[in-house]
Amino acid sequence: MAKQLKHQQSQCCYQNWVAQQRLDLNELLQALTNYPNDNDFLQLITNKIINHFENYSAARALLAKHDGPSYISPTWGSTFENSFLWIGGCRPSLSIRLVYALCGSQLNTHFAEFLEGVRHGNLGEISSTQLKGIDALHAKTVKDEDKLTSHMATLQAYNTSP
Numbered sequence: 001m002a003k004q005l006k007h008q009q010s011q012c013c014y015q016n017w018v019a020q021q022r023l024d025l026n027e028l029l030q031a032l033t034n035y036p037n038d039n040d041f042l043q044l045i046t047n048k049i050i051n052h053f054e055n056y057s058a059a060r061a062l063l064a065k066h067d068g069p070s071y072i073s074p075t076w077g078s079t080f081e082n083s084f085l086w087i088g089g090c091r092p093s094l095s096i097r098l099v100y101a102l103c104g105s106q107l108n109t110h111f112a113e114f115l116e117g118v119r120h121g122n123l124g125e126i127s128s129t130q131l132k133g134i135d136a137l138h139a140k141t142v143k144d145e146d147k148l149t150s151h152m153a154t155l156q157a158y159n160t161s162p
Contacts, residue, residue: 006067010067010074017056024052091141093138096137
């Protein structure tokens with residue numbers, strides 16, 4: 001239940017940011033129409049828009065502590081937005097690489113505690129069978145990602161040909 005609430009908070013944060021972007025765009029367009037030569041005013045508007053983005057990023061970073069997967073791959077994003085995340089490297093294998101990094105670092109941090117804020121064991125306690133399962137999942141995930149990336153490259157090549 002608490003996880004669902006955190007997910008909803010992340011989604012609300014995103015929706016508020018999108019609404020803010022619409023307001024910012026309207027304000028910027030009005031400023032460009034009414035004051036096209038007032039560089040100081042346009043700079044002020046631009047700085048305000050950048051500040052809104054920084055605030056959104058900070059809010060998401062705080063929410064990510066409780067709902068990490070939504071930070072990496074938000075379910076409420078459009079296909080277009082999710083494609084930018086994919087191009088930027090936010091892929092399912094990123095989560096698996098995180099497991100490897102945490103296991104390899106020999107930290108006394110608990111994986112479940114890291115993901116959900118609840119203590120359920122030490123990463124050092126992962127058995128070899130579990131690690132083999134993680135490795136198999138990682139290999140399959142990377143293979144599927146590579147297949148999708150190849151398909152996307154084919155589509156891109158098809159769309160850019162004369």
